[in-house]
Amino acid sequence: MWDVPGNYLVQVNCSNLVSFVLAEVEVNIRVLECEEPEVQISQSRLVVWRSQPISVEASMDLKGCMRYGVQYLWQVFSKSTCEDEIMKEGPLPPTLESRFPPSQAVVLPVEVDVRRLQLQLPKMALKAGNYCLVFSLSYEGVPLRKAACLQLSIITAKLKPIIEGGTRRVWSRTQDLQLNGEQSYDPNMDLDNQSLLRYLWECESTSKGPEHCSSLHFSLGTDPVLGVSGSELEEGVEYTFKLTISKDGMAPESTTQTVLVKSGVIPMVYVECVSCKAQSIYEVNQNSFVSLKGICTNCRGSQRGRWSARTLHNETLVLDSSSTTTGSDGMNLVLRQGVLTDKDSYTFTLHVTDSSLDGEGAASVTLDHNMAPEGGECHLTGAGEGGILYGDGDGWRIQTLLDRVHFNCSGYSDVGFSEIPFLYSLLVTRCREDYCEDFCIYKGSNPEHSAFLPPGFHSARHRVSVSITVEDHQGATKLALNKTIEVVLPDLPPEYSSLPQFELDCM
Known part of the structure; x- marks a missing residue:
C-alpha cells in the first residue's frame, strides 16, 4: 500500500445527503531496518490434566536484528481452533494489548508472567475445555507482529476414592469397625473448595467367599463413613470392602480395603501416604519421594512401630539407612529417592505393638508402579x-x-x-x-x-x-x-x- 517511506496525511470522509464528517491522521511510514523475525511453538496441540501445571515455550529467530527492543506476549483464548483473526499478523500499534480487547482473552492469575518465551501456568488455572494459546513477538515502537499458536485441551482427571487407613488393616472384633471415605476428592478442584461426592459402600468378598458378606448388616446410604458392628465380624476372616464415589458429570470410581479380624484388644493401626496426598500422585517410580505416616488410635504411649516392604513379586525391600532417612523403626517412614524401581509396585506395612495391649496390630498401603517414558x-x-x-x-x-x-x-x-x-x-x-x-x-x-x-x-x-x-x-x-x-x-x-x-x- 505504501510504496515510498515518508509522512502521509490520511483522510476519511463520511457523508450522507444532509452532512459530512471529515477525520484525518498523520502516518509515518518507515522501512523495517531488519529482516522480519520468525517465531514458532514446537507442538501444534497439547493435552493436559487440569490438576497439573502447564509449561509451554516458544522459540524465535531475530535474524541477527539488534536494532529494536523485543516484546513477548502470551494470550489464551477459549477457542477450539486458532482462528484467522487471532493469528492475523497485520500492523499493530506499539502496545500489543490494544490489538486484543481484554474481554476476548482469558484472564490469567496475576502471578503468571506472560512476557517470557516460556509460559508457566499453575494447575487449576484453566477450566476443562479447548483453548488457543497465542504467542506474539513485536518490536518496540514498530507496528510489526509475528505470532504462533498452540491448540490446548484441558481434560479432567478421574475422581480419587480413598479409604482412610491404608489398603489392608488388622481389626479387633472387640470394637465396631469404621470405614472412612472422607479423604476422597475430585483432583480437578482445589482441596479446600471441593463439591459434594456421593458414596456407595459394599462388602465385595471375604476369605470365606463373597456369600459370607450377607452376615454383615449395614446401611447402603450415601454417607462417607460406614459402620459395622464388631459382633458381626468373625475372627480370622478377611473382609474386602468396596467404596464407589461419584458426582454429576463424572464417571464413578472405586477402591477397596481389606480388613483382617482378630480377637483381643490389639493396636488399631492406620497408614497414610503423606507424599501421595501432597502431590496428588498415588503411583511410584524410581524418582519418587515417598513419605508414610502411621497412627495407632488406641495405643497408650508405649507403642513400638516397625516397617517392612515387599514388591508384588514378593521380593523384600530392605529398609535401612541407605534406603531410608528414618530407618525401619518408628511410626514414620521416609524413603530415599532412587531406591524404588520403575517396574515394581510396593506394599509398605507398619507393625505396631504396645505393652498394654494384646498382640500386634498392622496396616499396609500398596502403591502401584508408574512406568517411565519408553520407546524413544x-x-x-x-x-x-x-x-x-x-x-x-x-x-x-x-x-x-x-x-x-x-x-x-x-x-x-x-x-x-x-x-x-x-x-x-x-x-x-x-x-x-x-x-x-x-x-x-x-x-x-x-x-x-x-x-x-x-x-x-x-x-x-x-x-x-x-x-x-x-x-x-x-x-x-x-x-x-x-x-x-x-x-x-x-x-x-x-x-x-x-x-x-x-x-x-x-x-
Missing part, C-alpha cells in the same frame, strides 16, 4: 574447534560461549497417556577432587534445544558429564543419554583484554 531416543550433536562436527560418538572437545550443543528427542511414549507432554532436561555435572557442581541447562516441554555448556575444571581435564532425561507428568524419569564431553574456555581474540568483556559480546 535422544541425540546430542555439536560443532567443535575447526568446524569438527560431533555426534553420538566420543572424543568431544568444544569451547564454551562459541560452540553450542543441540539435543533432539523423539519416539517416547507413556502407556495410557499418549497426548500428555513430557519434560525434557539437559543436565551437566562438573567435578574436581571430591567437589561437584550440577547445572540444569534446560528443562521444558520442547523435545529439542540448543545451548552453551559450562567449562570443565582444569584438574579434571575440562571434562563434564552431560545427560538428557525425559520425564512424564507424574515424575517418572528416563535417562535417555549420558556422556562425557571436554568443554574448554575459548581463546581470547586479540581485540579483547578480558574474558568478561568477551562474554558480554557473545551474549
Whole structure:
C-alpha cells in the first residue's frame, strides 16, 4: 500500500445527503531496518490434566536484528481452533494489548508472567475445555507482529476414592469397625473448595467367599463413613470392602480395603501416604519421594512401630539407612529417592505393638508402579574447534560461549497417556577432587534445544558429564543419554583484554 517511506496525511470522509464528517491522521511510514523475525511453538496441540501445571515455550529467530527492543506476549483464548483473526499478523500499534480487547482473552492469575518465551501456568488455572494459546513477538515502537499458536485441551482427571487407613488393616472384633471415605476428592478442584461426592459402600468378598458378606448388616446410604458392628465380624476372616464415589458429570470410581479380624484388644493401626496426598500422585517410580505416616488410635504411649516392604513379586525391600532417612523403626517412614524401581509396585506395612495391649496390630498401603517414558531416543550433536562436527560418538572437545550443543528427542511414549507432554532436561555435572557442581541447562516441554555448556575444571581435564532425561507428568524419569564431553574456555581474540568483556559480546 505504501510504496515510498515518508509522512502521509490520511483522510476519511463520511457523508450522507444532509452532512459530512471529515477525520484525518498523520502516518509515518518507515522501512523495517531488519529482516522480519520468525517465531514458532514446537507442538501444534497439547493435552493436559487440569490438576497439573502447564509449561509451554516458544522459540524465535531475530535474524541477527539488534536494532529494536523485543516484546513477548502470551494470550489464551477459549477457542477450539486458532482462528484467522487471532493469528492475523497485520500492523499493530506499539502496545500489543490494544490489538486484543481484554474481554476476548482469558484472564490469567496475576502471578503468571506472560512476557517470557516460556509460559508457566499453575494447575487449576484453566477450566476443562479447548483453548488457543497465542504467542506474539513485536518490536518496540514498530507496528510489526509475528505470532504462533498452540491448540490446548484441558481434560479432567478421574475422581480419587480413598479409604482412610491404608489398603489392608488388622481389626479387633472387640470394637465396631469404621470405614472412612472422607479423604476422597475430585483432583480437578482445589482441596479446600471441593463439591459434594456421593458414596456407595459394599462388602465385595471375604476369605470365606463373597456369600459370607450377607452376615454383615449395614446401611447402603450415601454417607462417607460406614459402620459395622464388631459382633458381626468373625475372627480370622478377611473382609474386602468396596467404596464407589461419584458426582454429576463424572464417571464413578472405586477402591477397596481389606480388613483382617482378630480377637483381643490389639493396636488399631492406620497408614497414610503423606507424599501421595501432597502431590496428588498415588503411583511410584524410581524418582519418587515417598513419605508414610502411621497412627495407632488406641495405643497408650508405649507403642513400638516397625516397617517392612515387599514388591508384588514378593521380593523384600530392605529398609535401612541407605534406603531410608528414618530407618525401619518408628511410626514414620521416609524413603530415599532412587531406591524404588520403575517396574515394581510396593506394599509398605507398619507393625505396631504396645505393652498394654494384646498382640500386634498392622496396616499396609500398596502403591502401584508408574512406568517411565519408553520407546524413544535422544541425540546430542555439536560443532567443535575447526568446524569438527560431533555426534553420538566420543572424543568431544568444544569451547564454551562459541560452540553450542543441540539435543533432539523423539519416539517416547507413556502407556495410557499418549497426548500428555513430557519434560525434557539437559543436565551437566562438573567435578574436581571430591567437589561437584550440577547445572540444569534446560528443562521444558520442547523435545529439542540448543545451548552453551559450562567449562570443565582444569584438574579434571575440562571434562563434564552431560545427560538428557525425559520425564512424564507424574515424575517418572528416563535417562535417555549420558556422556562425557571436554568443554574448554575459548581463546581470547586479540581485540579483547578480558574474558568478561568477551562474554558480554557473545551474549
